[in-house]
Structures are given as C-alpha cells and as structure tokens.
Amino acid sequence: xLHQTITIKDIARELNISVSTVSRAxxxxxxxxxxxxxxxxxxxxxxxxxxxxxxxxxSQGKTNNIGIILPFITNYYFSTVITGIQKIAYDFNYxxxxxxxxxxxxxxxxxxxNLTLSGLDGILISTCASNYDHVHEVIGKGIPVVFFDxxxxxxASKVRQDDYNGAFEATSHLISQGFSKIAHITxxxxxxxxxxxxxxxxxxxxxxxxxxxSEWIVHTGFSxxxxxxxxxxxxxxxxxxxxxxxxxxxxxxxxxxxxxxxNIRIGQDFGVVGFTNDPICTLITPxxxxxxxxxxxxxxxxxxLLLKHIQKVNLPSKEVILPGELIIRESSMRxxxxx
Amino acid sequence: xLHQTITIKDIARELNISVSTVSRAxxxxxxxxxxxxxxxxxxxxxxxxxxxxxxxxxSQGKTNNIGIILPFITNYYFSTVITGIQKIAYDFNYxxxxxxxxxxxxxxxxxxxNLTLSGLDGILISTCASNYDHVHEVIGKGIPVVFFDxxxxxxASKVRQDDYNGAFEATSHLISQGFSKIAHITxxxxxxxxxxxxxxxxxxxxxxxxxxxSEWIVHTGFSxxxxxxxxxxxxxxxxxxxxxxxxxxxxxxxxxxxxxxxNIRIGQDFGVVGFTNDPICTLITPxxxxxxxxxxxxxxxxxxLLLKHIQKVNLPSKEVILPGELIIRESSMRxxxxx
DNA sequence: TTGTAGGCGTTATCAT
DNA sequence: ATGATAACGCCTACAA
Numbered sequence: 001x002l003h004q005t006i007t008i009k010d011i012a013r014e015l016n017i018s019v020s021t022v023s024r025a026x027x028x029x030x031x032x033x034x035x036x037x038x039x040x041x042x043x044x045x046x047x048x049x050x051x052x053x054x055x056x057x058x059s060q061g062k063t064n065n066i067g068i069i070l071p072f073i074t075n076y077y078f079s080t081v082i083t084g085i086q087k088i089a090y091d092f093n094y095x096x097x098x099x100x101x102x103x104x105x106x107x108x109x110x111x112x113x114n115l116t117l118s119g120l121d122g123i124l125i126s127t128c129a130s131n132y133d134h135v136h137e138v139i140g141k142g143i144p145v146v147f148f149d150x151x152x153x154x155x156a157s158k159v160r161q162d163d164y165n166g167a168f169e170a171t172s173h174l175i176s177q178g179f180s181k182i183a184h185i186t187x188x189x190x191x192x193x194x195x196x197x198x199x200x201x202x203x204x205x206x207x208x209x210x211x212x213x214s215e216w217i218v219h220t221g222f223s224x225x226x227x228x229x230x231x232x233x234x235x236x237x238x239x240x241x242x243x244x245x246x247x248x249x250x251x252x253x254x255x256x257x258x259x260x261x262x263n264i265r266i267g268q269d270f271g272v273v274g275f276t277n278d279p280i281c282t283l284i285t286p287x288x289x290x291x292x293x294x295x296x297x298x299x300x301x302x303x304x305l306l307l308k309h310i311q312k313v314n315l316p317s318k319e320v321i322l323p324g325e326l327i328i329r330e331s332s333m334r335x336x337x338x339x
Numbered sequence: 340x341l342h343q344t345i346t347i348k349d350i351a352r353e354l355n356i357s358v359s360t361v362s363r364a365x366x367x368x369x370x371x372x373x374x375x376x377x378x379x380x381x382x383x384x385x386x387x388x389x390x391x392x393x394x395x396x397x398s399q400g401k402t403n404n405i406g407i408i409l410p411f412i413t414n415y416y417f418s419t420v421i422t423g424i425q426k427i428a429y430d431f432n433y434x435x436x437x438x439x440x441x442x443x444x445x446x447x448x449x450x451x452x453n454l455t456l457s458g459l460d461g462i463l464i465s466t467c468a469s470n471y472d473h474v475h476e477v478i479g480k481g482i483p484v485v486f487f488d489x490x491x492x493x494x495a496s497k498v499r500q501d502d503y504n505g506a507f508e509a510t511s512h513l514i515s516q517g518f519s520k521i522a523h524i525t526x527x528x529x530x531x532x533x534x535x536x537x538x539x540x541x542x543x544x545x546x547x548x549x550x551x552x553s554e555w556i557v558h559t560g561f562s563x564x565x566x567x568x569x570x571x572x573x574x575x576x577x578x579x580x581x582x583x584x585x586x587x588x589x590x591x592x593x594x595x596x597x598x599x600x601x602n603i604r605i606g607q608d609f610g611v612v613g614f615t616n617d618p619i620c621t622l623i624t625p626x627x628x629x630x631x632x633x634x635x636x637x638x639x640x641x642x643x644l645l646l647k648h649i650q651k652v653n654l655p656s657k658e659v660i661l662p663g664e665l666i667i668r669e670s671s672m673r674x675x676x677x678x
Numbered sequence: 679t680t681g682t683a684g685g686c687g688t689t690a691t692c693a694t
Numbered sequence: 695a696t697g698a699t700a701a702c703g704c705c706t707a708c709a710a
Contacts, residue, residue, distance in 0.1 A: 005480075007687055018697045023689060033695060053458045054402060055687030057393040058702045065436070074418040083413055086439050095436045095458070097404070100425050119392040119434070141344075224618075253622060279563075283592060285624040346703055357681045362705060372679060394703030397686045 006049045015043055026051070062121050065095045066306060069111060070126040070149075071103040075250065076278040077295050078126070081148060084299025085124060092307055094121070103222070105129040112138060122306045126150045130190035144309035148302040150193050157309060157317040159302040163193045166291035166324035167200025168207075170245050170273045173289070173326055175208050177334055179243035179271040183216035185230040185255065186247035194219075197247055197275065216241055227254020235262065243271030243332075249278040249290055256284065256331065272331040275324075286330030294322045345388045354382055365390070401460050404434045405645060408450060409465040409488075410442040414589065415617040416634050417465070420487060423638025424463060431646055433460070442561070444468040451477060461645045465489045469529035483648035487641040489532050496648060496656040498641040502532045505630035505663035506539025507546075509584050509612045512628070512665055514547050516673055518582035518610040522555035524569040524594060525586035533558075536586055536614065555580055566593020574601065582610030582671075588617040588629055595623065595670065611670040614663075625669030633661045 008022040015022070017036065024032045025040035043049075057063040066089060073079050082098075089096045097120070101108040105128055112134045115123075122144040127135065132152050139145050139156060151158040174182050184201045187194045198217070205212055215237060220226040227246060231254070234241055246252035252274030256266055264270045267286050274281065277292035301320055309315050347361040354361070356375065363371040364379035365388075382388075396402040405428060412418050421437075428435045436459070440447040444467055451473045454462075461483040466474065471491050478484050478495060490497040513521050523540045526533045537556070544551055554576060559565040566585060570593070573580055585591035591613030595605055603609045606625050613620065616631035640659055648654050 005687090009687080019687090020689080020698080021696055023687095024696085027689085031695060036695080050454075052397070052687050054393045054396040055702090056689075058391070058397055058704090059687080059689045061702075063393060072422070073412060074415065074422055076413065079413040079418050082437070083411070083439065086437060090438075097434045097436050098421070098425060099429075100422065115389075257622070280619055280622060283596070283619060283623050344703095348703080358703090359682080359705080360680055362703095363680090366705085370679065375679085391703050394686090395705080397688090398703080398705045400686080 005052065006047045007052065008049070010047060011040060011043050011049060014047070015039055057119075062310075063119055064093060065097055065120050066303070066310075067097045067099060067115065067120045067123045068125075069099045069101060069108065069123060071101050071128050073098070073100065076280070077149075077248075077276050077293060080295035081126075081299035081302075084296040084301075085303040086299075088300055088303035088307070094307070101128055103128045109134045122146070122310045124148060124302050124306055127152055128191070130188075142313070144306055146302050146306040146309065148298050150191055151319075152192060155317060157305050158319040159298050159305060159322070160193065160320075161293045161298065161322050161324050163196035163324075164200040164203075166275060166293075166326070167197040167245065168204045169200075169324075169326045170275065170289075170291050171201045171204035172208070173328065174243045174245060174271045174273055174332055175204065175210065177243075177271055177332055179332075180210055181216075181240070181242040182210070182271075183218065183234050183241035183244050184247070185218045185220070185227060185234075185244060185251050187219065187222045189219050194247060201245055213239065215239070222248060222250060224250045224254035224257070227251030227256075228258040229254075231255040231258040242269070244273070246272070246274045249274035249276045249281055249288060252288055252290070252331075253280065253284060256288070267330050267333050271334075277327055281327075281329065289329045289332035290327055291324040292327055293324055297322055344391065345386045346391065347388070349386060350379060350382050350388060353386070354378055396458075401649075402458055403432060404436055404459050405642070405649075406436045406438060406454065406459045406462045407464075408438045408440060408447065408462060410440050410467050412437070412439065415619070416488075416587075416615050416632060419634035420465075420638035420641075423635040423640075424642040425638075427639055427642035427646070433646070440467055442467045448473045461485070461649045463487060463641055463645055466491055467530070469527075481652070483645055485641050485645040485648065487637055489530060490658075491531060494656060496644050497658040498637050498644060498661070499532065499659075500632045500637065500661050500663050502535035502663075503539040503542075505614060505632075505665070506536040506584065507543045508539075508663075508665045509614065509628075509630050510540045510543035511547070512667065513582045513584060513610045513612055513671055514543065514549065516582075516610055516671055518671075519549055520555075520579070520581040521549070521610075522557065522573050522580035522583050523586075524557045524559070524566060524573075524583055524590050526558065526561045528558050533586060540584055552578065554578070561587060561589060563589045563593035563596070566590030566595075567597040568593075570594040570597040581608070583612070585611070585613045588613035588615045588620055588627060591627055591629070591670075592619065592623060595627070606669050606672050610673075616666055620666075620668065628668045628671035629666055630663040631666055632663055636661055 008019050012019045012022045022040050025037040070078055099111045108129050124146050126149040132154050145156050147158040149160055151160055218230045220230055244255050252272050259266050274288050274290040277290045281288040281290050347358050351358045351361045361379050364376040409417055438450045447468050463485050465488040471493050484495050486497040488499055490499055557569045559569055583594050591611050598605050605611055613627050613629040616629045620627040620629050
C-alpha cells in the first residue's frame with residue numbers, strides 16, 4: 001500500500017475478535033451486541049480508522065460517487081446548480097465527480113463512453129447532445145440518471161425550470177411596455193430548453209396578435225459574444241426590431257454592449273430581457289430585466305431525486321419543473337431613469 | 340453486482356486464456372505476445388470492457404481520483420481554476436472530486452478529517468484555514484497535496500499569483516493618477532494571499548512617501564456586500580479616502596455600488612482598483628481597473644504538479660508564482676469620459 | 679510467453 | 695452473538 005492505513009483487521013486484532021464482527025459493529029447491524037459495538041467504535045476512533053471505499057465498493061457494487069456531466073462551470077447558473085448538488089451529496093456522504101463537456105456533443109459522448117461506470121452510483125447530466133444513444137446506453141446498464149436544466153426525451157427523471165412560461169411572461173412584458181417588434185436571440189435549435197423558450201416567445205406574440213417574423217429569430221451560441229453579433233446582424237436588416245428577448249442573460253448582455261456601441265438607448269428606445277437572473281443583471285447599466293431561475297434548488301432537487309433512484313431501483317421517474325419569476329428592471333422600462 | 344459488467348474473466352473465458360494474461364495485455368506490459376495482445380484488445384472492444392476502478396484501486400492502492408478542496412465555485416476565479424484543473428485531469432485520465440468548504444475553516448477541517456483518503460491519489464486545495472494540522476496530517480500520510488491561490492506555510496508545492504507585486508502596481512497606479520488618500524479593503528488577516536496584497540499596498544505607499552493610516556485598512560469578508568459596507572464605514576470617518584484598492588473585484592464592485600449611491604463620481608473623484616479581472620470588470624460602469632490573475636493557468640499548473648507528485652514520491656516541492664498584470668480601465672482614471 | 683495462486687479491504691453466507 | 699470463508703475485479707509474485 002502506498003499510504004499505510006488502518007483496516008478492520010487492525011481493529012479485530014487489537015480487540016481479539018473477528019473481522020466480520022468488526023464489520024458488523026461498524027455498520028451497526030442488528031446482530032451484534034451493544035457491548036462489542038461500543039468497543040469496536042471506540043477502538044476505531046482511537047486508531048482513526050477510515051473505511052476503504054474501494055473495497056466497500058468492490059464488495060457491495062456501490063461507490064458513493066455520483067457524476068455530474070455539464071457544459072461549463074464558469075457561469076452563475078451552473079456553478080450555483082453544482083453548489084446545490086454538492087450540499088445534498090455532502091450531507092448524504094456522497095462524492096461528486098465533475099465532468100465538463102465544454103458544450104461539445106462529441107466530448108459529452110466521449111466522456112460517457114469512457115466513464116468507468118463501476119465507479120459511479122448515478123449520474124446528473126445537463127446534456128448538450130441532440131441524440132441520446134449514449135445516455136440511453138448508460139440507463140440501460142441500470143445506472144440511475146437524472147437530467148437537469150437541459151433535458152431530453154428519454155424516460156428518466158428530470159429537473160428543470162419552467163422555460164416556456166418564463167419566456168411567455170418575458171415576451172408579454174415587453175409587449176406590455178409598448179414594444180412590438182420583438183426579436184429573439186437564442187441557442188442551437190436542437191436543445192429542448194431552447195425550444196421551450198422559443199415557444200413561449202412565439203405563443204406570447206400570437207396571444208397578443210403580433211405577427212411573427214422568422215428573420216427576427218436568431219439561432220447561434222450561448223455566449224456574450226454571440227449576443228453582440230446577433231444584435232449586429234438584426235440591426236443590419238431593413239426591418240429592425242425594437243426589443244430583444246434573449247435566451248439567457250449572457251446573450252442579453254452581449255446585445256446590450258452592442259446597443260451601447262450603436263448609441264441606442266436601452267429601455268427607452270429598445271427593450272431587453274434576459275433569462276437566468278445572473279447577479280450581473282443588477283450591476284450592469286441599465287439593470288437587466290430577466291426571468292429568475294432557481295439554480296441552487298434545481299441542483300438540490302436533482303441530487304435528492306438521484307439519491308432516491310440509487311436507493312430504490314425502478315423508482316418511477318418524474319419530472320420536476322420549477323417556476324421562474326419575471327424580474328423587471330430598467331432594460332425593459334420605457335420610463336426608466338438611467339443615471 | 341448491481342450493474343452487470345464485463346470483467347477480464349469474461350475476456351479470458353472467451354479467449355480460453357488466463358485472466359493474468361488478459362490483465363497484462365490490457366495494461367500493455369512487456370511480457371505478452373503481440374498476438375495475444377491484439378486478440379485481447381479486440382475482444383475487449385467487442386465486449387465493451389471497462390476496467391473496474393474499485394478493483395484496480397484496491398489492488399494497486401491508487402484510484403485515479405484527485406480531490407479539489409476550495410471555498411466556493413460560484414465566482415469567476417475559482418470556476419476558471421477548476422476548468423484548468425479539469426482539462427489536465429481529463430487528459431491524464433484522472434477524475435476530480437469536488438469539496439466545497441464555503442469558506443468555513445471548521446467545514447474544511449471536517450471535510451479533510453472525513454476524507455476517505457483511500458479514495459484519493461492526491462489533493463488540490465485552496466485553504467481558508469489559519470492553522471494547518473489537518474493538512475499536515477494528510478501530507479504525513481503520504482498523500483501528495485498541492486496548494487493553489489490560498490497557500491500556507493507548510494512544506495508542499497504551491498501555485499499562486501504574484502499577489503504582492505500585483506498589489507504594489509495597483510496602488511502605485513492609483514498614486515500616479517493623483518490619488519493620495521488610498522484605503523485598502525480586504526479579507527481576513529490570517530490569509531497569506533491577503534497579507535501579500537496588503538504588503539504590496541503598504542510598500543507602495545511607503546515607496547511614494549505616503550503616510551499609512553491604519554483606519555483606512557479594513558478587514559472584513561470577501562463578498563460584494565462587504566465591499567459596500569466597508570466603503571460606507573470608511574466614508575463615515577472624519578478623514579475620508581479618495582481611492583480604494585480592493586482585495587478582489589467583488590469587493591471593488593461592492594464599493595462602486597455604494598459610491599454610486601452616495602453620488603461620488605468614480606474615476607474623476609474617487610479611484611477604484613480591484614484584483615482578479617473578473618469579466619464583469621468590463622461590463623460595469625465605469626469599467627473597473629484591476630490586476631489580472633491567470634486562473635486557468637493556475638489550475639492547469641497546479642494539476643500538472645500534483646500529477647508529478649503522485650507519480651514520483653518525494654519529488655521536491657516547489658512554488659510557482661504567476662505574474663499578474665495591471666489592467667487600467669475607467670474606474671481609476673481621472674480623465675475618464677463616462678457615458 | 680503464459681498460468682496459478684494469493685492478496686488488496688470489505689461484505690455476505692454460512693456455520694457455530 | 696460471533697467466527698470462518700468465499701466472494702467482489704484486478705494485479706503481481708512465482709512457477710511452469
């Protein structure tokens with residue numbers, strides 16, 4: 001062994017009892033006398049015994065590790081989701097192993113195919129893929145999988161925000177502020193959450209009798225830079241929009257940056273609404289109207305759900321949808337007083 | 340077994356050879372014929388064999404897992420460091436297990452004492468603790484530990500930015516802009532990186548013959564809120580500062596928020612410099628002068644170093660210090676044109 | 679070059 | 695209530 005460690009054998013030897021008794025005492029099973037249990041626990045503490053998870057995993061077929069697969073962690077939303085996951089995992093003595101796909105479908109599939117599934121009791125995933133064989137395969141092997149945020153059509157538990165209603169409210173709000181030429185800048189078409197937000201946008205327009213212009217729906221990436229270039233291309237059309245609903249705050253901010261460059265007054269002359277409620281919304285000028293997502297809650301609930309699936313095989317899968325909340329700030333207010 | 344899996348036994352049986360030969364072929368050792376190696380590899384691929392890390396770990400005493408212990412992930416700096424770590428870890432087929440201390444010393448110690456060290460080949464840590472027995476104990480057990488960002492006096496490898504020089508430059512810059520009543524808002528006293536930035540600040544003042552006022556050095560927490568309250572308390576003194584060097588961008592931004600509330604013109608009348616170069620620096624108005632940290636590089640180098648320590652026992656420890664760069668923006672420029 | 683056997687630390691199945 | 699003993703999947707002497 002690399003690092004000398006105390007094992008149940010050491011405890012057994014010192015106490016002159018068998019390893020199986022020690023094992024039982026440590027796991028607090030019913031068939032061990034209170035007396036010896038006490039003795040074992042004391043000795044374990046004295047020797048600073050730490051169970052070997054490899055060995056336990058090998059004999060039990062479980063590892064107390066759960067994998068998190070997601071595009072990035074360098075943004076408010078995902079890092080907060082992970083913090084929520086971590087809280088539950090820690091409380092229940094599970095480790096979380098992080099895999100970053102960098103928003104690459106290829107990378108995601110590579111990661112999942114290389115996954116040493118024997119090392120994972122379950123998986124939490126925010127997928128960036130447009131087909132699902134790789135996830136299906138894992139589920140087929142009996143590994144519980146819970147989707148969060150970016151879900152997919154597979155039969156599995158899912159936790160996400162209410163993308164459709166958030167988008168509907170956001171768009172309706174812009175309309176209520178007197179904007180009528182509302183564009184939508186969004187991500188790739190094949191993401192379900194993206195489709196949901198798009199549908200919310202479309203149905204709001206429809207509901208208020210505003211015609212839909214397909215050239216005002218721009219599918220690119222999720223980054224701030226994409227937001228800037230999206231706006232630029234929108235404003236180069238002959239028919240220019242007077243407001244934007246962005247799929248997330250980052251793109252909204254990218255659009256704002258570009259609007260400022262083009263000397264268009266945000267709020268008064270051009271409405272902007274994002275999605276997520278990144279803390280930056282309150283720091284940027286003007287402050288950004290958005291739909292809040294309960295990132296921490298999503299992480300917490302997804303992890304709790306996964307642990308339940310791990311405990312109980314064949315637990316029926318369920319979908320949890322958390323409501324968002326429209327948070328109105330300056331970027332969408334015609335009457336805003338910008339300092 | 341919970342999830343049926345292919346083992347080397349299966350491969351051995353199908354090929355009518357022994358498990359040890361399979362094991363050897365899979366690990367590409369010297370004493371196996373090219374022919375059987377080919378056969379084994381083919382069969383392994385055919386059966387979609389995945390090694391069981393628990394078993395491998397148990398017999399070899401290693402796990403291909405490294406632990407990352409750090410205060411938070413919900414900020415630009417730490418999430419970027421992790422991304423750097425992840426890149427290297429992934430390339431070398433290591434998993435990263437995340438532990439969040441929430442900036443609590445108690446929590447950090449609890450985590451480390453509960454750590455099932457048998458499950459970790461090494462540890463990367465950004466400590467928030469002021470004493471080091473818990474880390475010392477782990478190192479004593481022969482587990483390689485590499486510190487990043489927040490280091491400590493223990494004998495171990497460390498990777499961090501040049502806090503002292505960054506702070507010196509930041510403060511000098513404020514002085515060169517004509518600010519002379521420069522306050523420093525920082526974190527707890529017992530952090531080494533905090534001390535280094537404080538010393539850079541102090542020595543810059545000294546170097547330019549500016550008297551030091553201890554009431555202008557405020558030790559609180561690292562959050563944006565702390566930045567706001569720090570500024571508030573500074574401005575309630577009879578002697579008010581005319582500039583602030585903040586230990587990080589978050590506190591600088593908190594200070595800016597408060598300055599705006601008090602209608603003090605940032606840049607012209609009051610200089611602000613932060614530390615980190617969070618992307619938000621370019622989005623806030625006015626844009627924030629700061630010292631850039633190479634977060635991704637720090638993660639990358641720390642992980643590379645750790646892997647070397649894992650490979651080679653008793654590799655002499657070393658300290659890598661990455662230079663920062665002063666990035667001058669509007670918040671520290673008297674001549675700024677704020678839009 | 680290949681096979682056999684024992685062990686890694688733990689749990690589970692038998693006995694006792 | 696406790697103790698042997700065999701497994702879990704893999705690796706590594708040692709033997710052939």
